[in-house]
Amino acid sequence: MTSDNFEWLYRGVTEVFPSQTDSQEESENLEQLCNRCDRPLRVKLGIDPTGTDLHLGHSIPFRKLRAFQDQGHTAVVIIGDFTAQIGDPTGKDKVRKQLSAEEVKQNAETYLQQLRPILDFDTPGRLEIRYNSEWLSKLDLAQIQELLATxxxxxxxxxxxxxxxxxxQTPIYLHEFLYPLMQGYDSVAVNADVELGGTDQKFNIAVGRDLQRHFGQKPQFGVLLPILIGTDGEQKMSKSLNNYVGLKEDALSMYSKLEKTPDALLPNYYELLTNFALTEIPENPREAQKLLAVEIISQYHGQEAALMAQKTALEIVSRQNMANAQAVPEFSLESVEFPAKLFYILNASGLVNSSGEGRRQIQGGSVRLEGDRISDVNITYDDPTQLKGKILQVGKKKFIRLV
Amino acid sequence: MTSDNFEWLYRGVTEVFPSQTDSQEESENLEQLCNRCDRPLRVKLGIDPTGTDLHLGHSIPFRKLRAFQDQGHTAVVIIGDFTAQIGDPTGKDKVRKQLSAEEVKQNAETYLQQLRPILDFDTPGRLEIRYNSEWLSKLDLAQIQELLATxxxxxxxxxxxxxxxxxxQTPIYLHEFLYPLMQGYDSVAVNADVELGGTDQKFNIAVGRDLQRHFGQKPQFGVLLPILIGTDGEQKMSKSLNNYVGLKEDALSMYSKLEKTPDALLPNYYELLTNFALTEIPENPREAQKLLAVEIISQYHGQEAALMAQKTALEIVSRQNMANAQAVPEFSLESVEFPAKLFYILNASGLVNSSGEGRRQIQGGSVRLEGDRISDVNITYDDPTQLKGKILQVGKKKFIRLV
Structure with a gap:
């Protein structure tokens, strides 16, 4: 809890509210609270134990929660067992399906199991796990009226x-108004100083602030984190869109997905899913992909397993190439004078129609040698042994084997 | 519960709903239910024990409830102690002020005491008094969510x-949505067949129907009764407007107010506040006023006390007249030739300026003899003894004593 530049707090965060300028009633901002406070802050994050397999998108607020833990604060994970058990009476909200106490318990355990690699479960005082039925099941009509009246x-x-x-003019059922109040009342029940959530949670976190004020508590700060784009580079990561990396996936499965992270997503994924220094991301996109995969997998399976997955993935590609070898036309390097520029070999082998086109294809990122993208236009090979047996590829469909 | 023309049901009623034409799902109307049912119907009426002195306006639904009792049905009076005890958390609703359990109990007792003359408290099975805290205080958040979701x-x-x-754009607090649901849930809790209420209660009674349907009960019928106009003939009867007749007032106090019931209100008051045959209301408005007063007072204090009040009131008027006598100019009947028409006497005495004006004043209802309005233009007196000592009056300010 020492004074710092709060990189641990702000990295990847969309918004911290209220900021000091938001409201005249706020006497301090979150930085000042962190610096001043002589006790660990209580940092709340709620989860719905609805049986979800967690993916990297879900990990983002938990990674931020871990950052708070590492600063000495207390993570308060609220398991929304009450809501899960009562479900949605209209049956229209599929997220709010009714679950038995047993199902809720199992889901919560599975959920927590998946969070073990992310959160600090072991340091005393750093983690509090609470089930909100503890307080919500005890509310009576008078108390619920009081909540509603706020x-x-x-x-x-x-x-x-x-x-x-x-x-x-789509029907809004009255009980839907209860959910923000229930979530808000959770903040009162655990006396939260901070609540983490996705950007879609701003309203609910603000309701928590109002209720805390109503019950004489200091209102919590909200820390909003972005929603992760899936590996397709287009839509929100989600199991149903099959653009996800699950936290329970084995290292090799994770690697095979993450090594293809779209270039445009790389900075975002590094920022949100790793602690890697953003200034040191490899410039070579292929290298950045591989490193990202190893960085992320290391968090869930350890570095050794991550590197092993990388190696295995490479071998698989090689073996696949071997298997495909018979179908791949060959080009004999005997006709090439070494040292030789790659764009010359591309032209000589017939993969492109001129050395100029070869240069442009390299520049465009379309040329791969044994699966690795080549981006150096002037790359030169001194000796045919550097190339013999390897697959040279332009785009996705044109291959030759160099022999 | 025999077949009848349902005069007891429809007298004074604004609406019975649903009628058979309201909805195809209704298999029968209230008349058919009354005729068919081999058990007493459960007829609900709710009251807020907020310390009100009841007045004749409040008596209307209770009189209808009594009519149901007299047909053999069960009056279920719901005392809204729960709502009274929780009050309105915003403090903005003055009707919903928070009361202690002790206050609620006292108010409820006072309330019921005032209803003793109206309802049948004694015949076994005709009256059930229930406090809604019995069921509302036991609702938990899951059940409240279920209510809201309807x-x-x-x-x-x-x-x-x-x-x-x-x-x-006036703020509507969320808990205000609870009140119709609480009232509706009362209908579920007591399994009401019918609910009585003012015309302003239609929505709440309909909510009760929805909730009963939701909980697998046959929805209740609603019987809506009008809001009573006060003795000023203009505004809703209310203590604060001082246009009311309180149920706890003594007979003489009631009489002094009711004998002045505005002519235009007479049919309405007879219909809503008495069981008197409407075809037999006296044509003479003064007679109608006096009879109305006796009919109403008899319900609260017995007929003897009512007639005594009438007599006393008359005596008071006489005594007041006596007291005023010295200030009243006298007119000697010795100058009048009998039999004499009243309009002639009016002219001769100088109360009017011509016999024609005398006739017009009688027609206009401005002429009173000893306080009683004279409406017969051609009224003739055979003998001065019929008039001697009496006060003759035109309008409010011109008097003479006939001597």
Whole structure:
């Protein structure tokens, strides 16, 4: 809890609120609270034990929670068992399906098991796991009325999700207004100083602040984290879109997905999913992909297993290439005078129609040797043994084996 | 519970719903239910024990409840002690002020005491008094969620009171949506067949129907009764407007108010506040007023006390007149030739300026003899002894004593 530049706090964060400028009633911002406070802060993060296999997208707030733990603060993980057990009475909300106490317990355990690699479960005082049925099941009608009376219909309908549905005349059932209040009351029950969540949680976290104020507590800070784009580079990571990397996947399976991380996503993935210094990301995209994969896998399976997965993946590619060898046309290097530039070999072998095209293909990132992308236009080989037996490839469909 | 023309049901009623034409799902109307049912119907009426002195306006639904009792049905009076004890958390709703358990108990007892003259408290099986804390205090969050999930925000906001406030951007607090549901759940808890209420209760009674359907009960019928106009003939009867007749007032106090019931209200008061045959209301408004007063007072204090009040009231008027006598100019009947028409005497005495004006004043209802309004233009007196000593009056300010 020493003074610092708060890189651990701000890395990858979309918003910390309130900031000191948000409101005149805030006497300090989160940095000041961190610096001033002589006790560990209570940092809340809620999960719905609805049987989800967690993926890297889910890991983001938990990684931030770990960062708080590493600063000496207490992670308070709230398991929303109460809501899961009552479900959605209308049956229309598939996320809110009703689960038995036994199912909830099993799901919660599976969930926590998946979080073991991310959170610090072992240092005393760093982790508190709470089930919200502890307090929600004890609320009576008078107390629920008190919660409801802290908010107006107009405030609820101003919330984006509700607002859209109200304007589209889609029915909004009254009990849906309870969910933000229940989540908010969790903050009261655990006396949270900070709540972490996705950017879609801002409203609910703000409701928690209102309720804490109502019950005489200092309102929590909200730390909002982005939603992760999936490995397709387009949509939110999700199991149903099959663009995900699951936390329970084995190292090799993770590697095979992560080594193909789209170039445009690399900075984002490094920032949100690793602690790697962002200034030291390899410039070569292929190298950056491989390193990213190893960095992420190391968190879940250890570095040794990560490197082993990398090696295995490479071998598999080689073996696949071997298997494909018979189908691949050969080009004899005997006709080439060494030392030889690669773009010359591309032209000589007929993969391209001119040395100029060869240069452009290298520049465009389309040329691979034994699966590794070549980006140095002037790469030169001194000796045919450097190339013999390898697959030279332009784009996805043109191959030759150098013999 | 024999077949009848249901005069006891429809007298004074604004609406019975659903009627058979309201909905195809209704297999029968209330008349058919009454005729078919081989058990007493459970007829619900709720009261808020907020310390009100009851007045004739409040008596209307209870009189209808008594009519059901007299048909053999069971009156189920719900005392809303739960809501009274939790109050309104925002403190903005003055009707919903928070009361202690002791206050609620006292108020409920006072309330019931005032209802003794109206309801049948004695016949076994005719009256059930229930406090809604019995079931509402036991609801937990899961059950409250279930209640809330039966309705949408849109349905609530379509309700007149909410709709106006929403359109005027007046804050509507979320807990306000609980009240119709609590009242509705009372119907479930007591398994009501019928609910009585003022015309402003239609929405809440309909919510009760929805909840009963949700919990697998046959939905209740609603019987809506009008809001009583006060003795000023203009505004809703209310203590604060001082246009009320309280149920706890003594007979003479009631008489002094009711004998002045505005002519236009007489049919309404007879219909809603008495069981008197409407075809037999006296045509003479003064007679109708006096009879109405006796009919109503008899319900609360017995007929003897009512007639005594009438006599006393008359004596008081006489005594007041006596007291005023010295200030009243005298007119000697010795100058009048009998038999004499009253309009002639009016002119001769100088109360009016011509016999024609005398006739017009009688027609206009401004002429009173000893306080009684004279409406017969051609009324003729045979003998001065019929008039001697009496006060003759035109309008409020012109008097003479006939001597």
């Amino acid at each position: 908010m107006t219909v107009q405030q609820m309908l101003a919330k984006e999700g509700f607002n859209n549905r109200y304007n589209q | 309705m949408t925000v849109q349905q609530m906001l379509a309700k007149e009171g909410f709709n106006n406030r929403y359109n005027q």
